[in-house]
Amino acid sequence: MAQAMKIAIVDDEQDMRQSISQWLALSGYDTETFSSAEEALKVLGPEYPGIVISDIKMPGMDGMQFLKKLMGSDSALPVIMITGHGDVPMAVEAMRVGAFDFLEKPFNPDRMSELAKRATGARRLTLDNRALRRELSDGGQIMKKLIGQSPVMERLREDILDLGQADGHVLIDGETGTGKTLVAHALHAVGSRAGKKFVLISCAALEEEALAKRLFGPMQPEDSMLPAIEEARGGTLVLEDIDALSESLQAKLLSVINEQGTPAETRIVAISNLQEAGKTCEDALRPDLFYRLAALRITVPPLRQRGEDILTLFTRLSEQFSEEYGCDAPQVSAQEAAQLLQAPWPGNVRQLINIAERAVLQSRRGSGTIASLLMSDHEEMQPVMTTEGKPLKEYVEAFERMLIDNTMRRHKGSIASVMDELCLPRRTLNEKMAKYGLQRSDYLA
Template structure:
């Protein structure tokens, strides 16, 4: 077995869980056990790297209900059901819903191992095929992560496509948490070097001597990794925290770039994460290096300049976290939407991800507000607002768009259901969807 597959064992009886786990662990599997279906759903997502063995009869959510939930999230996940003696109707129902197979108590451990092996092989094939598809569509997939319809995001995507096709070195700068490393990946994925090496080095993570060796060598006999300059040859070398390079290492990097000539054999994408107020990468890099890197430049837009993108991102993120935690995504009120739009977001998208996850956890517990989360991040900020006000009409339109978008997603594009929930006549709904650029086909 190339790599031990995981097996999730769901059974309310502790002795049964432990005996199945011990037997499968001896066969080389990585097992994890759950005393209830509810606990299992917190872990078992669409890309779970393994299979599931579950009892059918359990208190609370039973095995059939668990199976339906798992099939709804990932219909290819192999689930082996354990049934009691004579429970033929339940076994038939499980197979109808999508179970991989079933075991009847008392079962032969060898039979269980055989089923686990077949299910694991099927799962490995499924996951390998998914990974291949993702790899083949990597450029599109990465670009799709750059969510947002604001003018600054439209321009950013255009810049990535333009610069991705160019061959020069690139400087990416902007505030912390804006997604600079994601853009570096996107530049590589949409360009001619997409199939070549992508090597990322954080210049701030290593002491100068270790960083010099990691970037330029020399290699020692015991080294198993090439210097980054060699490792990335023909592809893309991403240097995070470029401002952390000493003058000596800046000179060495410039020398390597000059030796490569034009077009460069290895493309260098430098990421500047300057935190000091009033300083830029131009202030800390030697001019000849700065101008070589900044000939092609992308400055990431801060989240506070992205308008309605904030609500779109929050919705998508909270849906993802809700699926991960096995609960409903929190519904955002008009007041909360305004608070999200007004927040200064010093941590940008990274901060928004944190807020969305905590909002889902709060909602699952039935307590807390988005405003309290924003205030806990920045207690000194009273009130939580940007310095730039917006007309009331913009807040109303942003909330309206988010509400229609969320409702269309929830009803999978059913116009009738959306009309009923929002109490809107069809003509009004059509007009508003056209106004906000929402298309029914995107939700089907």
């Protein structure tokens, strides 16, 4: 859910404060008013969830001094300055210092609302990006995103922890949609470079000339960023679709890697996403570059190898989408659980996300089945099942685990409520929870 944005109104004239506040409140904004810059500074900080509208001429600390203080604390905080009629030089100076924009008295209220809309949108994006960066720099949090108790996922997490502590370059490969970029984030987050730069470039998204410039420079004077190899210095440079690099750019990259020596000043994590049948990253790269990048290697497992993790993921995803769309998550029957486990998942986790969202939407409408969604993803509209059968016992246990997990989650760890809904004696419930590795503490609100 998007964070509600506030608007701090700073003006020494009470009538002006009230007028601006009332107009913006009618436009749906949450406002707070301050009679001086000094008073406002007690509240406004780097994580203030909103924007500032301030008069430029005030007794004590004036608007320009106030603006400089705010920019020193958080240069990304949008500040709209109110200037006197014809005071263009002061408005220009305010923009130079870092003001988002300015309003000239007497101003049009609709113009103020439009500026507030733009500024709050920019602020929300800034705060969301900061939250994402904090999350991606927290190794513990990002490892929790690699959901699953299957042996292949346990091994993946172990590999990430091991290679995260190493300092060599890494090659991540696997089928499309398996979460290779998430693994790259995790490698960075659990290692010694966690606090350093993390730069991600898609080698398939740019033409060769533009990619060469973005990776290695030279940048033009008007460019606001460094070449990626410089921007990521000391940190991690992730190159998605590494197999899309031309021969000349492969040679340049190899030269840069050789110049860095060991340990590498900038760690390169290469992601291969080849989808051509029978072709690998080793086929696409020159041998000397491949062996430098693949000194350490992680292969992300496809979803079809993750067993009952599929049900766990589907449950988590459908819960997230049901919260987003304001409805109940769909209940999965035993037959549907078996269908989810048997599907081949050519699109892997990305496909599962799509299926979970569509399941929530059709559940909200009160129609459709998971089987129909799986079939609609298949070109020939035939039942989508793997050829690899499993013993009935495995399907039953996977469904049973999902059912207990969902019920515990819904009742926030209330053992009595779960016993009542599933008609299970306490001893049986305890034994099954122990069998499936479920702990009551994980569900407590």
